[in-house]
Amino acid sequence: MNTHIWLYAGLIGGALSILAALVTYKNVLKYDAGSARAQEIAGWIRAGASTYLKLLYKTLIALAIILGIILAIVFSGVEKQNHGLLTAGAFAFGALCSALAGWLGMKVAVEANVRTAVACKEGVAEGFTVAFKAGSVMGLAMVGVAVFGMSLLYLIWKDVEIILGFSFGASLLALLAKAGGGIYTKTADIAADLVGKVEVGIPEDDPRNPAVIADNVGDNVGDVAGMGADIFDSYVAAVVAAMLLGSSFYAQGLTGFQYVILPLLICVIGIVSTFIGLPLVRVGKDGKPGRALNLGTVITCIVFIVLATIFFAIVNAAAGGDPAKSLNWGALISTITGLLIGVVIGFTTDYFTNDDYKPVRRTAKISGSGTGLTIITGFSYGLISIAPAILGIVAATITSYFVSQAFGMPGIYGIGVAAVGMLSLTGIIVSNDAYGPIVDNAKGIAEMSGMPHDVVERADTLDSAGNTAKAITKGFSISAAALTVLAMFAAYCESITQYSGKDLQLDLMDPLVLSGVLLGCIIPALFSAELMLAVTKNAFTMIEEIRRQFKAEPGILKGTVLPDYTQCVAIASSGALKSLIGPAFLAIVCPLLVGFILGPGALGGFLGGSIFTGVVFALLMSNAGGLWDNGKKYIEAGNFGGSGSEAHKAAVVGDTVGDPFKDTAGPSLNTLITVMSLVASLFAPLIARYHIFG
């Protein structure tokens, strides 16, 4: 197998994906942008989103320069030529790529929202097409940039550790984008609801509410840019972890060289499958958008399995039995296992958050007896929802490990490619996910610009499908992140073993490892708490501002004077950015402290502990939050007393609690554990040599 050819495949596949994203983007811009009023509202959202992103990226550039310099200095201590500079450069490149993909996604989202609303005038199918096309810009751009970037770096330097720097850059940006966006969106959402809906009694998305633009901006910065960056980082990290394992086992003579680049090839197969799957996602006359989204995923999944099998068969036929050139079938089975289990986990998430099933219905029903019971019941189902996802992760781990071993390949490598397999559909998954906030915004614009009732209703139909897609994406992305960090965790151990010259044993009976695990367990809890307290604190400030505006200018509520939207946008932006310091510290500094003080064993345990509680809290918060949200919607649909009933009031509180659970803390936890495991792997060469205990 000629390495270069395959890496060029990565470059070409990545480039094609980026190209497709750009073409689709142009395509979306051609749709009708609607009336002046609609365009004005969309303009406010666009301006608010740009303001925040500029502020965010400005902060990030400063942070990246500082960290880049530190990396350059620290890693010049490693005995590889220019290692410090290269790592720093790759880090900056990774951050840039992630930012680029997020920015493009945002850009198209804020253009597509108004166009989707306008297209809804013609019908659900038309609105769906615009929104989904726009979503797929994000999906295509993301996988394209990732695969192109990694292939390029590896083609030039042939050193996976350089790509580790790339991955760290992407993840760090993702962490800040996701956490910052999550704080932003929920600050605005909660403040807008509490004053608007509860205190003054104006509907959601009412233009009289000073926080309404901040709320809509939040959907974009939190759900498009943030969520996209989140999956981007898992995607890159999964590939890097598998490549690291491949190269470590290659160095030990356990696998052929082809396994180092196999993860990139799986990505390319994923890109091709996405090209085939995307055009098939469409809604017929009176079709169901939710079904279309799910069907697209399933079809892409099947296409992927067929293509991957054909690819393995061709390579192996061409290799003619030469083990140095052929691909191990165990790797294929692991890849497919990861993929299938990812899809299954995604759909089980649906059970806990879809109002067709018991958890949402029972929570909605009990809401009539008191708000406390709503919270307890939803929280309890959130706790239960942890089980199926973790069982899936365990099944994927055990299957891929032992199957790979049975085929004579290191079992850990099987876990690595299972993670890549699970993420190989990232293109379509992100497309589905980015669709959500676009239609959410479309609904808002339709309402605010006074479009006819049936248009708003169609936009609402699109929005419901978006919520289900979002729940599935979250279950999927948390599980994928879990498998990825398990692979990264193995890569860390391999790296420590390689640099320290002795096997790293992570025996739970070793008090340092055990202490590491216990300390690691704390981090996701503290991280979630910091993000949520930031939301309540900023929401409190924004609530005061909204009340101030209503009081200072009575014309606002009468609808004769426009509120000052920029104040709320500014509070959300600066509040979110300021709140990122603590979480960033936890993610970067804590692993280094544990590693350099308590040693590599404790750091291994620490990563383990953070994965354990990180996955548990991520699933709990995302699912409980989704459940409360849909419980409220179920009551609003006329069940158990409908809007305005006691049950509804209780369900609204559940939804408010669920907001930062599902959109701030929960999904940021994936990124937290990814960043921590990348920090550990990146610094492994240094920690292996310099540490106080252990």
Place this chain on the structure above:
Amino acid sequence: MNTHIWLYAGLIGGALSILAALVTYKNVLKYDAGSARAQEIAGWIRAGASTYLKLLYKTLIALAIILGIILAIVFSGVEKQNHGLLTAGAFAFGALCSALAGWLGMKVAVEANVRTAVACKEGVAEGFTVAFKAGSVMGLAMVGVAVFGMSLLYLIWKDVEIILGFSFGASLLALLAKAGGGIYTKTADIAADLVGKVEVGIPEDDPRNPAVIADNVGDNVGDVAGMGADIFDSYVAAVVAAMLLGSSFYAQGLTGFQYVILPLLICVIGIVSTFIGLPLVRVGKDGKPGRALNLGTVITCIVFIVLATIFFAIVNAAAGGDPAKSLNWGALISTITGLLIGVVIGFTTDYFTNDDYKPVRRTAKISGSGTGLTIITGFSYGLISIAPAILGIVAATITSYFVSQAFGMPGIYGIGVAAVGMLSLTGIIVSNDAYGPIVDNAKGIAEMSGMPHDVVERADTLDSAGNTAKAITKGFSISAAALTVLAMFAAYCESITQYSGKDLQLDLMDPLVLSGVLLGCIIPALFSAELMLAVTKNAFTMIEEIRRQFKAEPGILKGTVLPDYTQCVAIASSGALKSLIGPAFLAIVCPLLVGFILGPGALGGFLGGSIFTGVVFALLMSNAGGLWDNGKKYIEAGNFGGSGSEAHKAAVVGDTVGDPFKDTAGPSLNTLITVMSLVASLFAPLIARYHIFG
């Protein structure tokens, strides 16, 4: 060191403690039981509590017989004479001892509540004396029964594995008593509040509320019998784990025989210290009950340290340098480390739940802006509260391990005695804790029987102190349980190594161990969810019943007709018992399934995983619950608008959510992880030989 002499010390110490409990019991009964009306109300509570306990114990006897037979059959397979029968017998004996201690505690609590109320007529100090004396009956009985039982068993059979059966019996009973009591008490509490306070607007503890007696019974069965059984089981398990480690290391020639019984001796020193400390707990004229309770704990702690040091010095002087007779100073330092860290953790819990500090105040303040924010803020502080306790556990683990090693003793044994040290003050801790529900009931009786306002106020002063004591006890007992299960976890590994003949490595990189950990992480979540869903389900039933009574008989609300208290008592009792099946299954069957299917390594990981998330959730739930409770009280004291304000309504919801968190799920988790680790250790000889994978 003559073993027999020391074991007789255990027998005598235990017996004296039991005797002291009985004398104090008689003493409490001498106090004035008040007016006919007060006695009537106390009589209802007493009857309700007896009904439930009888029902509970009847169920438990059936379960114990079945499990006993299973144990007898299964363990007849182990190559020790009569091992099956002895294990089964010890199991039954352990369950009996735990039941006895719980029953005695309950018995005195339901007598002391009315007497405390009456004594409050004279003053706070008088009321305090009655309540604390009654509480100490529970404390003394518990440690007495435990130490006497274990010493007796060891004196007769000289086999720690038999005591393991005793510990399993005690823990299983504790699990059911705690979980059942927790479901009972919160079912009644929530139902009484939601209909009484919220719907019809009658005050708490109003005799017109049909659930009021069930609520008061709940305080006794949940907080006295349940909490007592919980600490009892940690206490026994800690001693057994340390004894197991001691005997395993003795068999390997790593320690002298004296280390096998040292844990029992530490308990005896603890008993003596408690004898000295208890009489010093008193409140002067206008003194503060909270301060008195804390001071008692601190003094007992100091007495323990002095006595233990003297004991070590005397034994070592007598040994004259003979290592087979002397005690290692490392063991003393570990013991004291455990004790001090236990106390420190207890007091840090206070920070998160006391209204003198930021967490409670900020949560109370933000309640004015919406119920959702109350929940998010309290939950976030609950997440943060995990950190100090876990840091304490890590500090205790690392210190005791490395200090012991530095003194030439196996480090793991140091962790074992640190756990025993932490629990050596169980006598006084349980006394403080049992004081809480007694004064809570006293307040209720004072109100219901129409005692003068200043008497009710005095009872309220006592009650506030009880809440703080409760918070401290919970932090303490969770941490102690964590350290205990870590020691038990080590004992399990030693046992597997011994029976399988090869070292058990719990390497996190082993996919079976890792899968075990991930599976273990699920259990505490599922367990908590089951308990909380049981509460909401039963509360729902009881709410319907209360509404039915109010509707069927209008005279109830007018105060002319007494409601039918027994219906609510029956709903709470049978609901709680039925809900125990699932949790018991999780605790007993899951570890066995993992062990026999995935093997001893996976089971080790499984225990680890359950400890990690178990401790995290226990701390989160207990502390967040305590915080919400005191946040509500802080507002009721007149802050942020006081009773009836929007802030108060939000805080009441927080309290309702916190109820099952802090009194049902949170504190039951200790017992869950203890039972699981005991099941694993008990079945280790079988699992070591028979398992499918690994």
